[in-house]
Amino acid sequence: MEAAAVQEAERRTSYLELFFDLVFVFAFWCTGLAVDVLGTLRAGENAGFRVSPDHFAERYALFIIIALGESIVAIGSGLAGHTRDAAFAL
Secondary structure (H helix, E strand, O other): OHHHHHHHHHHHHHHHHHHHHHHHHHHHHHHHHHHHHHHHHHHOOOOOOOOOHHHHHHHHHHHHHHHHHHHHHHHHHHOOOOOOOHHHHO
16 A cells, blocks of 8 residues: 555656646746847837848848758768669669
8 A cells, every 4th residue: 555655646746847847848938938029129120130131031042052951961861771773763
């Protein structure tokens, strides 16, 4: 009977730990979101932040190049162990 009580206490403790971990993570994310939104709203129009379409286009192009390169590397590493024959080419 005592072993069952110990297991029940351990189970309750793990549920409490899980609950407090989830509460901490949720509070952490909410705090980060609040800082992000409030910081943006507080900055206003005189904060020196300028939007440059040319810069966005350049950054987007660089992101596409990196994404394509990562895809090629992933495909190459996935096929590294296969024998190279007619089926491999298809």
